[in-house]
Amino acid sequence: MTNDVMVIGEHFQGALSQITLELLGKARELAGQLDGKVEAVLLGHGVEPLAAELGAADRLSIADHPLLEHFVPETYEAVIAQRIKQAGPRLVLLGSTSVGLDLIGPLSVRAAVPCFDNCTSLQVREGRVVAISQLYGGKIFAEYAVPETTALVAVVPGSFPAEPGKAAGAPEVLRLAAPPAPRTTFRKLIEPPPGDVDVSKVPLLVAVGRGIQNADNIPLAEELAETLGGAVCASRPVIDQGWLPLTRQVGKSGVTVKPKLYLALGISGAPEHVEGMKQSELIIAVNTDAKAPIFGLAHYGAVADAVEIIPLLTEQIRAASG
Amino acid sequence: MKIAVLIKQVPDLVEGLEIDASGKALDQDSLRYIISEADDHALEQALLIRERTGASVDVFALDVGEARDSLTTALAKGAERVTLVAAGLEAAPGSHALAELFAGVLRPQNFDLILTGVRAIDDLDGSLGGLLAGLLELPYVGLIRKVETGPGGETAIVQKEFPGGFITELEVKLPAVLGIQSAEQPPRYVPVSRLRQVMKTAKIGEQAVEPPQAQPIAVERLFKPEEGAGASMLEGTPEELAKQIAGLLAERHLLKG
Numbered sequence: 378m379t380n381d382v383m384v385i386g387e388h389f390q391g392a393l394s395q396i397t398l399e400l401l402g403k404a405r406e407l408a409g410q411l412d413g414k415v416e417a418v419l420l421g422h423g424v425e426p427l428a429a430e431l432g433a434a435d436r437l438s439i440a441d442h443p444l445l446e447h448f449v450p451e452t453y454e455a456v457i458a459q460r461i462k463q464a465g466p467r468l469v470l471l472g473s474t475s476v477g478l479d480l481i482g483p484l485s486v487r488a489a490v491p492c493f494d495n496c497t498s499l500q501v502r503e504g505r506v507v508a509i510s511q512l513y514g515g516k517i518f519a520e521y522a523v524p525e526t527t528a529l530v531a532v533v534p535g536s537f538p539a540e541p542g543k544a545a546g547a548p549e550v551l552r553l554a555a556p557p558a559p560r561t562t563f564r565k566l567i568e569p570p571p572g573d574v575d576v577s578k579v580p581l582l583v584a585v586g587r588g589i590q591n592a593d594n595i596p597l598a599e600e601l602a603e604t605l606g607g608a609v610c611a612s613r614p615v616i617d618q619g620w621l622p623l624t625r626q627v628g629k630s631g632v633t634v635k636p637k638l639y640l641a642l643g644i645s646g647a648p649e650h651v652e653g654m655k656q657s658e659l660i661i662a663v664n665t666d667a668k669a670p671i672f673g674l675a676h677y678g679a680v681a682d683a684v685e686i687i688p689l690l691t692e693q694i695r696a697a698s699g
Numbered sequence: 700m701k702i703a704v705l706i707k708q709v710p711d712l713v714e715g716l717e718i719d720a721s722g723k724a725l726d727q728d729s730l731r732y733i734i735s736e737a738d739d740h741a742l743e744q745a746l747l748i749r750e751r752t753g754a755s756v757d758v759f760a761l762d763v764g765e766a767r768d769s770l771t772t773a774l775a776k777g778a779e780r781v782t783l784v785a786a787g788l789e790a791a792p793g794s795h796a797l798a799e800l801f802a803g804v805l806r807p808q809n810f811d812l813i814l815t816g817v818r819a820i821d822d823l824d825g826s827l828g829g830l831l832a833g834l835l836e837l838p839y840v841g842l843i844r845k846v847e848t849g850p851g852g853e854t855a856i857v858q859k860e861f862p863g864g865f866i867t868e869l870e871v872k873l874p875a876v877l878g879i880q881s882a883e884q885p886p887r888y889v890p891v892s893r894l895r896q897v898m899k900t901a902k903i904g905e906q907a908v909e910p911p912q913a914q915p916i917a918v919e920r921l922f923k924p925e926e927g928a929g930a931s932m933l934e935g936t937p938e939e940l941a942k943q944i945a946g947l948l949a950e951r952h953l954l955k956g
Contacts, residue, residue, distance in 0.1 A: 389865070482832065483833040494818070517725070520918070562870050629862070631862070631863070676930060686940060693941045697948075
């Protein structure tokens, strides 16, 4: 095993994903402390132009093949497993994302290495790599030493700054072998339906979660948003119930937003949601559970029933707006 | 077509979670267990496939927490068979251990489709689906929101979520393991009267297995996020709270007019 830190790169629709820069920056820091090198691994078809953005790596391993054009878990996993076995890095960093989550389990088994998910902190302390993962909807954190073998760590997007990952450089380039014929094939990409509001562009957001209780209360939130001149968005449970369309979902599978105001109503603050809204300028949260993780993140909080607060707030805002 | 659904018990977050005296584990006495939310969606997705194709649905759960109750509910929802996998464990093991146990149980049974929740709130060492697929050498796709069966039942056509509301459609040769994020419709509701009726006649199969070889993760400490570290908390009646929030918005010039 080497002391190298490997980063599994991600891209979507021709653009490098933010998480890859976040991981590269962290990898630089860790590799410096472990006295190892940073290797970025990039899979796709026609991905050469993205290589220029991976200058923070010492080494860049590229697999370019028509079968890799779209993310097909099995195919990607086969190529990466092969590279991990060959290179034997100390750490392999992935995003805890739609891509990384499909890879870590099969990779862990195939490469016979341990894996960890939901990581939000990674540090080298006295030669040990110490990690923290968030569990139980963000209510508990677990600290553990990453075993001193090759290990896979999936990191929650937004945990590390992207800036240090943007360093310029000229990494040595390695070509990886073409993938085997897969049992899984890509059929098509389905784009979000056009026509609905793009909540990532709305400066004032009224966000509703499980605490909104039922579909009948959605119009209350819509009225509040209208009074404010904003829009309604939601966390996963509301979308899964079919109370609002998928385009309104904020979080891991949804949209990432940075509004001037994020009014979190009946949202507990599960990590998958927080990932998509933590950079909001002003977060005000209303939730019945005083221990809800959302209060750790919000600027202002109130322990109350969102359904009760919403119409009162609409009334207050209407009065104040004249 | 034979479908297996794997369900897991996780602590109910509605109850306060307490850390035990060792500082390295949750206090088991403080916990109430429920079915993992994504696993409930996996079961719903399996039942929807059955309604469309006549597939059979078998549900498996490790014998921890209230697994028996979750299996009874699965029967009431329409699963053909339910099986409690007994490994003599007191608390839920890690994902590698769980995958090892289920791989042993499922390997001889030749299921076409194995569905499980894409992740659970207590997953630290990865999630069950991907690890199980690795052990069984089957394809795996996770973060799925829709599953249909292909021609002749030889493939599954799945929709996988990406950020920003994008979805990719993939076709997977069966047998395969799929990690479900959400079913095509919310999990069905079982009326209490139906549940009571099923409880009287429920046949829950039991399969004893050897404890897992996989070593537990050496967690060094658990801790809670610092309370009050973030928000300035507003106090008062609902009317007063609404007034204070409106005031905060006005101060920041976020109100119209």
